[in-house]
Amino acid sequence: MKIIVAIKQVPERDAQVHIDSSGQWIEEANLQYAMNEPDAYALEEALQLKEKAGGEVIVISTGPERVSQTIREALAKGADRAIHVVCDDLAARDALGVARLLAAAIQPESPDLLLTGLQSEDLGLGQTGVIVAELLGLPHASLILQVEIIAKEGSKAQIKARRELEEGWFQSIELPSPAVLTIQSGGNKLRYATLMGIKRAKTKEVRTVHAADLGVSAAPAVALEAITLPKKQKSTQILNGSAEEAAAALVEKLKFEARVL
Amino acid sequence: MIFALPTLAEPRHFSLAEKLLFLALAAASVWGFWRRFGVVLEKILEAKKDAGFHLFPIGRRGREFLWEVMCQAKVIRQRPLPGLAHAFVFWAFCAFALVTLNHCATILGIGFLDPDGFAGRCYFYFAAVFALACAVGILGLFVRRFLARPRWLGEKLSWESGLIALLIFALMATYLAAFFVSDKNPAAKALWWAHTLTLLAFLPVIPHTKHLHLVLSPVTVFLSRGGFSRIPPLSGDEDFGLVAGKDLTQLVSLQAYSCVECGRCTEHCPANNTGKRLNPKQIVLGLRGYLNEFGPSSDEPLLGKYNSQQAVFECTTCGACEFQCPVGIEHVPILVGLRRGAVNTGAWDDPHGAKLFLALERGSNALGFPLAERDRFIEKNALPLYDGTQEYCLWLGCMGGYDPKGREIILSLVRVMQHLGVTFGVLRKEKCTGDPVRRLGNDLLFQQLAESNMEALKQSKTKKIISICPHCVRTIQEDWKEYGTPPEIEHHSEFLARYADRLPQQQSREKIVFHDPCYLGRYRNVYDEPRAVVSLAGKLVEAPRHRERSFCCGAGGGLAFLGEETGERVSHNRAAELASTGASIVGAACPFCNTMFRDALAAQGAGAPQLLDIAQLAARTLPQDNST
Numbered sequence: 083m084k085i086i087v088a089i090k091q092v093p094e095r096d097a098q099v100h101i102d103s104s105g106q107w108i109e110e111a112n113l114q115y116a117m118n119e120p121d122a123y124a125l126e127e128a129l130q131l132k133e134k135a136g137g138e139v140i141v142i143s144t145g146p147e148r149v150s151q152t153i154r155e156a157l158a159k160g161a162d163r164a165i166h167v168v169c170d171d172l173a174a175r176d177a178l179g180v181a182r183l184l185a186a187a188i189q190p191e192s193p194d195l196l197l198t199g200l201q202s203e204d205l206g207l208g209q210t211g212v213i214v215a216e217l218l219g220l221p222h223a224s225l226i227l228q229v230e231i232i233a234k235e236g237s238k239a240q241i242k243a244r245r246e247l248e249e250g251w252f253q254s255i256e257l258p259s260p261a262v263l264t265i266q267s268g269g270n271k272l273r274y275a276t277l278m279g280i281k282r283a284k285t286k287e288v289r290t291v292h293a294a295d296l297g298v299s300a301a302p303a304v305a306l307e308a309i310t311l312p313k314k315q316k317s318t319q320i321l322n323g324s325a326e327e328a329a330a331a332l333v334e335k336l337k338f339e340a341r342v343l
Numbered sequence: 344m345i346f347a348l349p350t351l352a353e354p355r356h357f358s359l360a361e362k363l364l365f366l367a368l369a370a371a372s373v374w375g376f377w378r379r380f381g382v383v384l385e386k387i388l389e390a391k392k393d394a395g396f397h398l399f400p401i402g403r404r405g406r407e408f409l410w411e412v413m414c415q416a417k418v419i420r421q422r423p424l425p426g427l428a429h430a431f432v433f434w435a436f437c438a439f440a441l442v443t444l445n446h447c448a449t450i451l452g453i454g455f456l457d458p459d460g461f462a463g464r465c466y467f468y469f470a471a472v473f474a475l476a477c478a479v480g481i482l483g484l485f486v487r488r489f490l491a492r493p494r495w496l497g498e499k500l501s502w503e504s505g506l507i508a509l510l511i512f513a514l515m516a517t518y519l520a521a522f523f524v525s526d527k528n529p530a531a532k533a534l535w536w537a538h539t540l541t542l543l544a545f546l547p548v549i550p551h552t553k554h555l556h557l558v559l560s561p562v563t564v565f566l567s568r569g570g571f572s573r574i575p576p577l578s579g580d581e582d583f584g585l586v587a588g589k590d591l592t593q594l595v596s597l598q599a600y601s602c603v604e605c606g607r608c609t610e611h612c613p614a615n616n617t618g619k620r621l622n623p624k625q626i627v628l629g630l631r632g633y634l635n636e637f638g639p640s641s642d643e644p645l646l647g648k649y650n651s652q653q654a655v656f657e658c659t660t661c662g663a664c665e666f667q668c669p670v671g672i673e674h675v676p677i678l679v680g681l682r683r684g685a686v687n688t689g690a691w692d693d694p695h696g697a698k699l700f701l702a703l704e705r706g707s708n709a710l711g712f713p714l715a716e717r718d719r720f721i722e723k724n725a726l727p728l729y730d731g732t733q734e735y736c737l738w739l740g741c742m743g744g745y746d747p748k749g750r751e752i753i754l755s756l757v758r759v760m761q762h763l764g765v766t767f768g769v770l771r772k773e774k775c776t777g778d779p780v781r782r783l784g785n786d787l788l789f790q791q792l793a794e795s796n797m798e799a800l801k802q803s804k805t806k807k808i809i810s811i812c813p814h815c816v817r818t819i820q821e822d823w824k825e826y827g828t829p830p831e832i833e834h835h836s837e838f839l840a841r842y843a844d845r846l847p848q849q850q851s852r853e854k855i856v857f858h859d860p861c862y863l864g865r866y867r868n869v870y871d872e873p874r875a876v877v878s879l880a881g882k883l884v885e886a887p888r889h890r891e892r893s894f895c896c897g898a899g900g901g902l903a904f905l906g907e908e909t910g911e912r913v914s915h916n917r918a919a920e921l922a923s924t925g926a927s928i929v930g931a932a933c934p935f936c937n938t939m940f941r942d943a944l945a946a947q948g949a950g951a952p953q954l955l956d957i958a959q960l961a962a963r964t965l966p967q968d969n970s971t
């Protein structure tokens with residue numbers, strides 16, 4: 083089974099982000115990067131499928147040169163080879179633009195399964211995976227925790243996937259390969275990177291493709307106006323009235339203002 | 344006066360048959376020795392070379408050799424009575440070297456010590472004194488081994504030891520008896536042959552038993568890596584630590600064959616003492632068994648038939664074993680080496696371990712908190728930021744930055760530093776030094792953490808660091824060297840002791856027991872400084888196991904992050920000992936010890952001593968209005 087995992091490089095969890103002078107993106111100098119966590123789970127799922135059923139795991143990622151570090155990490159954890167879609171203006175492209183790049187690079191590989199994280203930790207749009215599925219004309223499912231191959235015939239397989247719904251409900255679905263699944267964090271235990279993995283990764287193939295050569299438009303369909311850092315707010319409100327009135331007012335506020343209930 | 348004393352009888356005439364018999368027996372004895380010793384030597388030499396091994400500077404090696412081998416200092420100091428008995432046996436052997444040579448030479452008519460001459464007479468008396476001491480010593484050791492039998496010598500009675508004791512005793516007895524017969528008496532010849540036969544029987548026994556240490560341990564001590572628990576660098580792209588026989592180096596193999604099975608390591612091992620599987624002596628003997636069966640070029644995994652992965656990951660890297668070992672075996676590099684082999688190849692599959700590794704792959708601290716938590720702590724307490732102008736960069740570490748108790752220690756130290764007018768600043772960004780992953784054998788992650796920290800420190804132009812954590816100090820000062828040049832660093836006990844005369848002395852008779860952290864004591868040789876600080880705040884009392892023999896808290900070697908222990912908790916064992924001193928305060932100098940004892944002391948029930956770091960003790964002496 084040929085599985086492609088699309089991964090994204092995002093600023094490290096503890097990165098201190100500052101908005102750059104354009105007001106439309108963050109300053110990238112001095113940032114440290116890591117693999118987007120849901121993508122790490124997608125990779126883990128792919129590696130476990132390969133361990134059970136055999137096949138090949140290919141990672142694909144788009145972004146500037148620095149992305150190769152995250153690609154190496156994926157190879158170190160056990161992916162067999164990689165495709166790096168070199169693109170220096172990733173921040174300027176919207177989800178559709180990025181999905182177009184990925185779809186164009188993935189198409190010639192005709193994978194049996196495409197996995198990617200449910201969403202990215204930086205933008206959190208949650209769209210890229212499903213748009214790629216649409217562009218490739220493949221069935222897809224999102225919010226997946228576990229994937230299982232239930233029947234296999236040649237390269238065709240029947241896939242069973244477990245989705246997480248609201249309030250502790252789960253849904254089990256089946257779909258035929260080839261398919262696209264977007265994976266959410268927590269379904270598996272991630273493996274740690276090892277020195278041996280990193281050394282072995284050095285000899286694995288990383289094919290670079292330039293965004294400009296893929297023949298897709300760089301013009302975004304969504305115009306980004308500005309980004310802002312969340313405002314730190316401390317406001318104290320005193321709720322007056324009897325205990326019952328105050329409690330009712332508190333529930334009201336928690337529900338509709340703070341939205342935590 | 345000396346001529347009135349008995350003379351050593353030495354037969355003057357040997358027949359040709361006797362000479363031939365002697366030569367044949369001597370050849371057989373040497374052959375018996377070499378048949379085994381040659382194999383051992385070959386295995387040691389066949390093993391791969393040690394990366395980063397330098398014979399020079401030789402001065403340190405000479406000093407250690409003199410002190411540990413010639414003076415038997417470690418043997419005696421750590422177990423005075425049996426140690427002294429052993430030392431006499433050893434010194435007698437040294438004194439006997441000349442006597443034995445001469446003894447064998449006489450039959451060939453080339454004896455060089457004349458029992459009637461002045462020099463010969465003096466030397467024989469000199470040797471006789473040692474022979475007497477040795478005979479008494481070996482009797483004592485015999486009684487201890489076969490009648491008293493301490494636990495760490497193992498369950499099995501060793502017939503070898505009995506045989507060796509007998510042979511040594513016979514050697515000394517036949518020598519001493521020769522003073523009481525005359526040359527002409529046929530008994531003189533009988534004694535000569537008895538002595539010779541014992542000697543020739545002794546030689547082949549050496550390499551076949553643990554008495555191989557007679558030959559190997561002086562070499563092992565001389566060639567030791569030096570320093571304490573020095574973890575050797577990995578060499579080349581195929582070195583992942585101790586994975587299989589082909590990864591065993593010459594030093595490790597030499598050490599494996601040098602073990603004398605005395606069990607001192609096990610006697611002091613916190614893991615072994617609290618019902619865990621780990622037994623440091625068995626780790627060493629396991630490697631020997633492996634080398635005997637598979638040899639040093641095998642692909643057979645080291646963790647398997649002879650040593651278990653579980654045992655290796657129970658080690659707290661406290662170094663008690665290594666400190667005790669009289670023959671210079673370096674257990675911690677071996678144990679960490681075996682862990683490296685398991686972790687660097689991904690063979691170690693442990694949910695807690697993986698969680699720790701992932702937390703540090705993705706984040707900045709071992710506790711898995713977001714960095715913002717640390718920022719908040721810095722802001723809330725208005726800690727100055729390090730800008731290159733202050734004297735010290737105050738390293739918070741994972742515990743100081745995120746753990747509530749660790750933070751209290753930092754704030755106390757800050758109070759003291761401000762009181763003393765010493766300038767300092769904290770870094771905005773600081774990652775775990777990599778101590779737990781270094782000791783757990785994750786070289787990839789350790790290198791990333793070390794390099795990224797050193798880069799940040801370079802950018803901030805840090806010259807001198809102060810830290811409350813002995814693990815941070817050790818890792819920064821020693822382990823980072825593998826990847827660059829770390830800045831100077833000191834532990835706050837050293838800083839506080841230096842300024843002790845400028846801190847108020849509290850007039851308190853409160854009893855404070857100080858717990859020596861492994862990474863401050865055995866690893867850094869700092870014992871007096873924290874005690875000087877403790878003495879500012881009250882009356883210092885010592886626990887039964889203290890200074891070099893301090894008992895671990897159970898946190899080291901990454902174990903603080905590995906979840907529940909099997910058997911008794913190391914921290915509870917130690918906490919009970921500390922509480923039994925009757926002290927009202929336990930003084931600690933390491934935030935990991937602190938976190939371990941927090942629960943362990945609480946489990947001692949009501950009346951358990953209070954737990955305070957030395958920084959908190961020092962801050963207590965300050966006038967109240969100085970509080971921040």
Ligand code: SF4
Nearest residue numbers: 612658659661662664
């Ligand atoms: S370092 Fe400590 S815990 Fe590890 S084997 Fe030695 S004595 Fe035991």
Ligand code: SF4
Nearest residue numbers: 602603605606608668
């Ligand atoms: S390793 Fe050292 S301390 Fe342990 S039994 Fe062997 S010789 Fe003794």
